[in-house]
Amino acid sequence: MSKIPLIVTTEWLAERLNDPNLRLLDASTFLKHPEKDGYYDVWSGKEAYEKGHIPGAVFADLHKELSDPDSEFAFTLPSRERFIEKISNLGVGEGTRVVVYDQGAIVGAPIIASHWATRLAWQLRYEGFEDVAVLDGGFPKWLDEGRPVTTEPGSYPPGKFTSLRKPELFVTKEDVLRAIDDENVIIIDSLTEEHYNGEVNTYGRLGHIPGSVNVFFGSHSDSETKELYDEEKLRNKFEKVGALDPNKKVITYCGSAIAATWNAFVLNKLGQHNVAVYDGSLTEWAKDPSLPLETT
Structure with a gap:
């Protein structure tokens, strides 16, 4: 199995949705800035995932599950043990290849960037898992192209995570x-x-x-x-x-x-x-x- 590219197209993904080794992760999170000064509001993309996602995808909760719950700062890296437990439960592990996508960058801003997806991909790579890609254009591009969407939750067997931290x-x-x-x-x-x-x-x-x-x-x-x-x-x-x-x-x-x-x-x-x-x-x-x- 050849190593996945860093960034993949919607066409690439559509052709591989039935790949038994593929793990598709929806990392959608929402962030909204105030009109001028002040810290931003952040919330989970779980509800948006439940309203519609790419077939087969499971929801990866960056806001709560995949961050340090004891940190005073949002999105602080969790302990290696916590991350491995959560990501393994999503099906990621030895012999799998991962594609991460999200539903957009910043609420109310015309910014195109899959930065929630790259956040999770970076966390995976930090913990040593290299076979991970980000979907170029994310869910918005997938929707624009009229590709299939489902409300049925995805599910994968638990993964065995053996990679070493970088x-x-x-x-x-x-x-x-x-x-x-x-x-x-x-x-x-x-x-x-x-x-x-x-x-x-x-x-x-x-x-x-x-x-x-x-x-x-x-x-x-x-x-x-x-x-x-x-x-x-x-x-x-x-x-x-x-x-x-x-x-x-x-x-x-x-x-x-x-x-x-x-x-x-x-x-x-x-x-x-x-x-x-x-x-x-x-x-x-x-x-x-x-x-x-x-x-x-």
Whole structure:
């Protein structure tokens, strides 16, 4: 069984829905920003999944089940034991290949990005499971094409998860603080230019991590087709900030390490594999007054 591509098309998935080794995970989560300043609201996509999903898919609850229930910050990585228990129960394990999709990026915003899907895919890869892909365009594209939808819950036999963790995909606030003055590390802020500049206050303090460069996660897909732009266009965005230099390490962050995983996945697609995600992101960073932030 050949390794799955990082990102697959709706056509690719439609041809393989009956593959007995395929595990299709709906990672839909909903996030809505206030009109100006203030933290966002987040809720589970379980109800949306129950109203309609791709046939065979099971619901993967990023908001509750697949995050640390004891953390003060939303979407903090759970313990390895908790993650393996939950993901195995969804059928993921040795001999399976996984496709993750979601139902959209941000409520009320015209942003095309499968960043909830890449969040779960990144968690799988962090725990060592490599045979995972994200559906380009997600559920919105699937619907646009008139492909089959069901309300019948999916189900898979429990998986046997044997992969070993890859700690190099994860960084802490201490790692990021050290990276600020390291010329061999590119730190990417994945939020909007307004957040980066300090014009919007979502996290309690304005601005971005010093030395970071801004590559907005919502700028990688065509709003008409919902597909990723061609490789040349994607490459240009990241080449401008030096992130495709094979001799550099890249750290991505955002608000809660969701959008950051979309940037990380696109970088991986472009051949940059030395990429880590700052899991605490600005939710954690801004709360610690000893950590620097700057505005533009």
